Amino acid sequence: MPEDTAELEARLEEQDAFEPPESFVEQANVSDESIYEEFEQNWPQCWEQAADLLDWDAEYDTVLDDSNPPFYEWFTGGELNASANCLDRHLDERGDEAAIEWVGEPVDEENRTYTYEELHREVNEFAAALRDMGVGEDDVVTMYMPMIPELPVAMLACARIGAPHSVVFAGFSADALATRMNAADSQFLVTCDGYYRRGDPLDHLSKANEGLGGVEHDVEATVVVERLREGDDHGHDLADGQHAYADLVADHEGEEVEPVSRDAEDMLFLMYTSGTTGKPKGVKHTTGGYLAWTAWTSQAVLDVKPDDTYFCSADIGWITGHSYIVYGPLALGTTSMMYEGTPDHPDRDRLWEIVDEYDATQLYTAPTAIRAFMKWGTEYPERHDLSSLRLLGTVGEPINPRAWKWYYKHIGNEDCPIVDTWWQTETGGMMVTTLPGVKTMKPGSAGPPLPGVDARVVDTEGNEVAAGDAGYLTVNKPWPGMLRTLYKNDERFIDEYWAEYSDTESDDMDDWVYFPEDGAKIDDNGYITVLGRVDDVLNVSGHRLGTMEIESAIVGVEGVAEAAVVGGSHEVTGEAVYAYVITEEGYDEDEEMRERIVEGVDSAIGPIARPEEVIFTPELPKTRSGKIMRRLLEDIANDEELGDTSTLRNPDVVSDIQQKVSGD
Numbered sequence: 001m002p003e004d005t006a007e008l009e010a011r012l013e014e015q016d017a018f019e020p021p022e023s024f025v026e027q028a029n030v031s032d033e034s035i036y037e038e039f040e041q042n043w044p045q046c047w048e049q050a051a052d053l054l055d056w057d058a059e060y061d062t063v064l065d066d067s068n069p070p071f072y073e074w075f076t077g078g079e080l081n082a083s084a085n086c087l088d089r090h091l092d093e094r095g096d097e098a099a100i101e102w103v104g105e106p107v108d109e110e111n112r113t114y115t116y117e118e119l120h121r122e123v124n125e126f127a128a129a130l131r132d133m134g135v136g137e138d139d140v141v142t143m144y145m146p147m148i149p150e151l152p153v154a155m156l157a158c159a160r161i162g163a164p165h166s167v168v169f170a171g172f173s174a175d176a177l178a179t180r181m182n183a184a185d186s187q188f189l190v191t192c193d194g195y196y197r198r199g200d201p202l203d204h205l206s207k208a209n210e211g212l213g214g215v216e217h218d219v220e221a222t223v224v225v226e227r228l229r230e231g232d233d234h235g236h237d238l239a240d241g242q243h244a245y246a247d248l249v250a251d252h253e254g255e256e257v258e259p260v261s262r263d264a265e266d267m268l269f270l271m272y273t274s275g276t277t278g279k280p281k282g283v284k285h286t287t288g289g290y291l292a293w294t295a296w297t298s299q300a301v302l303d304v305k306p307d308d309t310y311f312c313s314a315d316i317g318w319i320t321g322h323s324y325i326v327y328g329p330l331a332l333g334t335t336s337m338m339y340e341g342t343p344d345h346p347d348r349d350r351l352w353e354i355v356d357e358y359d360a361t362q363l364y365t366a367p368t369a370i371r372a373f374m375k376w377g378t379e380y381p382e383r384h385d386l387s388s389l390r391l392l393g394t395v396g397e398p399i400n401p402r403a404w405k406w407y408y409k410h411i412g413n414e415d416c417p418i419v420d421t422w423w424q425t426e427t428g429g430m431m432v433t434t435l436p437g438v439k440t441m442k443p444g445s446a447g448p449p450l451p452g453v454d455a456r457v458v459d460t461e462g463n464e465v466a467a468g469d470a471g472y473l474t475v476n477k478p479w480p481g482m483l484r485t486l487y488k489n490d491e492r493f494i495d496e497y498w499a500e501y502s503d504t505e506s507d508d509m510d511d512w513v514y515f516p517e518d519g520a521k522i523d524d525n526g527y528i529t530v531l532g533r534v535d536d537v538l539n540v541s542g543h544r545l546g547t548m549e550i551e552s553a554i555v556g557v558e559g560v561a562e563a564a565v566v567g568g569s570h571e572v573t574g575e576a577v578y579a580y581v582i583t584e585e586g587y588d589e590d591e592e593m594r595e596r597i598v599e600g601v602d603s604a605i606g607p608i609a610r611p612e613e614v615i616f617t618p619e620l621p622k623t624r625s626g627k628i629m630r631r632l633l634e635d636i637a638n639d640e641e642l643g644d645t646s647t648l649r650n651p652d653v654v655s656d657i658q659q660k661v662s663g664d
């Protein structure tokens, strides 16, 4: 270890609290602590402050309608359009400023800048094209696209005409696409021919076409963006009903589409996320509350200002990209960066090169990336001037203090506050984190709930736990960015998020408590440390994956009798997928079987869900009632002392499995 790192580690290791840098505080969007008190006193009217960041076509009458919990409504009576809020209203003052700075993965790529004017034009043209193809208000348009600028264009074009979008992560499989299109009854798809990964052109359209083959209803139209450069394309011919994006936009050149006034409570988009059953949940977000929430948190937490060049390295296929690459930053009229590729191509300094070249002012990324940067070493950030950075952020999983301190020192030069932001697909935006110009930072702890957010740590009865004790995170008051329901499934919405801690017979808001299914603890100052999921959901590299989804993919492989999936801890990805598999009679527990299992997971979900370890076992540890004891399997995966095995029907199996894992 080089000397300065050793010294630094020694110095920083001691320190468990950090004050926001003075230079930051002086210019912060929020720098007065009184906001906490003020929001508490003035709840829910405090959220007018968020709504005021938007332009409304019709003013709302009521901030919160809580007459029918948990089906809350925010800014009722208000009307607005999300695309007009992200584009049109910035044209006068910021028309020539960059809205999106896009960096392609190939280093010899012609990167693209979209000014607000240009983005507005293309969104209008594509909106006109979508309308022409028959997309009407409230028709769900699915997007299966990587990090190319046409993705935000398509999202905003849909928003313009009041058609909700449902973006499916490009790394998901064909099956995953079909499942999501079927669930949303979506009749339109926007996709692309391919994209670049670590220097190679990847074929995407074959996967999209295969997915379309699994859609159970008629698909009216598919739009294909031609992303691949000449020579790299895979020679696809577009089928009937498939349109080239460039032709559509050219056919509608210069056309303008009047933004549709949407009710504040009208759906802006759907986002499918993993839950405890094999079936993904369609999280429904609305136009007014969601946009107000993402704009307000972008301003208060990410400290976004119009002149910034703000860089979030997430993928728009996940909620972080929706809220904090597209809607929040563009609503505030800033410049949002988009990078197509991976941080290690062509070398491990790619992100730092981008920060340097574009003078990025904020960087918002995931702990898994930070742990990888740490492993690669300081030589990569040291190659570049990162002094343009003013604030750093993390999201998606807990960050360990060591990684936090590394980020603070080697990326932020001890000059940038770090916001460790806890939130979920369902919350729409940030919920628990420090206000960077106000609060002391404590590495490893996300921080207090944001002003106006009532998050608590409770025991199984719902009573608040003592400082230092572990419990469950709950949110005891509604907030504007919250999901409104699970698409066409109000019952599951209540079961999954409310039933645990609410009196579901009551129509009093105070009897309703939102349960995010995370474990947490809280300290004397009200700082919350999120410990991780308490349901059967894994967090691999900040991506949510249901163990049931992976298990059903594995059981679908020929020769597999039974499977149990748990998370084992992993140095870089946080958690890794461990699959315990029982084969059917007559099938060998060999490399070929292992490969088929991995392929099965790839094709049912996608490479992100691939098992790190496949452990063959003749039996799974089960209780007398036949329930798989996952906790024991987790202990084995993590090489930890085993919990209680006395309730097992088959206690011997545990030591057999243990031997197999350690022998691997």
Ligand code: WTA
Pocket: 273, 318, 319, 320, 394, 395, 396, 397, 398, 399, 420, 421, 422, 423, 424, 425, 426, 446, 516, 517, 518, 530, 531, 532, 533, 539, 542, 543, 544
């Ligand atoms: C986890 C991503 C600890 C948590 C925005 C949550 C975190 C799940 C943090 C949501 C954090 C997110 N500290 N854990 N700062 N942020 N999580 O829906 O378990 O993909 O429930 O949303 O990620 O994942 P999702």
